Amino acid sequence: MGEGPSYDDIQRISAFILMRTEHRPKLGIVCGSGLGGLGELVEDANVIPYNEIPMFPASTVPGHMGKLVFGILKGKTVVLMRGRFHNYEGYPMWKTTIPIRVMKALGVQTLFLTNAAGGLNPNFNVGDIMIIRDHIDLPGLTGECVLRGANDERFGPRFLATVDTYDRELSELAKSAATELGLHEILREGTYIMIGGPTFETVAESKLLRNFGGDAVGMSTVAESIVGRHMGMRVFGMSLITDMCSLSYDEKKCTTHQDVLAIGEKRAGDLQKLASLIVEKMTL
Numbered sequence: 379m380g381e382g383p384s385y386d387d388i389q390r391i392s393a394f395i396l397m398r399t400e401h402r403p404k405l406g407i408v409c410g411s412g413l414g415g416l417g418e419l420v421e422d423a424n425v426i427p428y429n430e431i432p433m434f435p436a437s438t439v440p441g442h443m444g445k446l447v448f449g450i451l452k453g454k455t456v457v458l459m460r461g462r463f464h465n466y467e468g469y470p471m472w473k474t475t476i477p478i479r480v481m482k483a484l485g486v487q488t489l490f491l492t493n494a495a496g497g498l499n500p501n502f503n504v505g506d507i508m509i510i511r512d513h514i515d516l517p518g519l520t521g522e523c524v525l526r527g528a529n530d531e532r533f534g535p536r537f538l539a540t541v542d543t544y545d546r547e548l549s550e551l552a553k554s555a556a557t558e559l560g561l562h563e564i565l566r567e568g569t570y571i572m573i574g575g576p577t578f579e580t581v582a583e584s585k586l587l588r589n590f591g592g593d594a595v596g597m598s599t600v601a602e603s604i605v606g607r608h609m610g611m612r613v614f615g616m617s618l619i620t621d622m623c624s625l626s627y628d629e630k631k632c633t634t635h636q637d638v639l640a641i642g643e644k645r646a647g648d649l650q651k652l653a654s655l656i657v658e659k660m661t662l
C-alpha cells in the first residue's frame with residue numbers, strides 16, 4: 379500500500395480499537411472542517427482520541443477535534459472521524475488515509491465523506507451543499523497519488539479503475555433526502571478538485587481549476603475516496619460550499635479559514651439534518 383504502514387500495522391491498530399469499543403460499524407463518516415457537530419448526534423458513544431491510538435497522526439487544524447466516535451446514528455452503527463488529516467499538515471498522502479484503511483479492517487463497507495470547499499461554479503452560492511459526482515485528483519495527476527509505492531494486494535489492486543468512484547445509488551438517495559427536507563434548492567452536484575493547499579487559490583489558479591472542469595475546490599477527500607475504493611468500499615461524498623473562489627480581479631475575495639468555519643457553523647443544522655436522513659435511509 380502506498381509508501382505507508384503495512385497490512386499488519388493496520389491490523390494492529392484495528393485490534394487496539396476493537397478492545398476500546400463494542401460497536402462494530404459498517405458505516406464510516408469523515409467530518410470536514412467545522413462539520414464535526416454530527417458527532418454530537420451519535421448515541422451510546424465511545425470516543426477515542428487520536429493521540430491514544432498507536433501509529434495515528436495528530437490533528438493540527440482548527441475545526442478538526444482529533445477523535446474517533448463510535449456509536450449509533452439513526453439506528454446505524456457508525457464510526458465517525460471528528461477531524462481528518464491533510465497533506466498540507468506535513469503528512470505524506472498515504473498517512474492521511476490510515477484511518478480509512480483502519481475503518482475497512484474494522485468492518486466498514488460504506489464511506490461517507492464530507493468537506494468544506496470553495497465554489498468554482500459561478501451558479502453556486504455560499505452555503506450550498508454539493509454532492510460529489512466525480513473528482514479531479516490534481517496531486518495524483520502530478521505524481522502524488524495516494525496509491526503511489528509498493529502495492530499490497532490484500533488491500534486492493536495495483537491499478538485501480540476510478541470511473542465509478544462515487545456511488546450513484548447513494549447520490550440519488552441524498553437527493554431524495556434533500557427534497558424531503560426542503561433543501562433541494564441549495565443542493566448541487568458536481569466535480570470536486572483537490573489541491574495540496576494550504577494556500578487558497580489565486581485568481582489565475584481558480585480560473586485554471588474552473589477550466590479543468592472543477593465545480594468546487596478543496597484540500598482533502600480525494601485520497602480518502604481512492605483508498606476507500608481501493609479496498610472495495612462504497613463511497614459517497616458531500617461538500618459544503620463555504621466561500622466562492624474569485625474568478626476575476628474585480629471581485630477579489632480573501633477567504634480565511636475562519637470564514638470557512640463560520641459558514642460550517644451557520645449551516646451545521648441543515649447539514650446534520652441531511653446527513654442524518656441519508657444515514658437513516660441507507661441500507662448497509
Ligand SMILES: O=P(O)(O)O[C@@H]1C[C@H](O)[C@@H](CO)O1
Nearest residue numbers: 410411493494597598635638
Ligand atoms: O477537511 P476539509 O477539506 O473540510 O477542510 C477544508 C480544506 C482546508 O483544510 C480548510 C480550509 O479552510 O477547510
Ligand SMILES: Nc1nc2[nH]cnc2c(=O)[nH]1
Nearest residue numbers: 494495496595596597638
Ligand atoms: N482550496 C480551497 N479549499 C477550501 N476549503 C474551504 N474553502 C476552500 C477554498 O476556497 N479553496
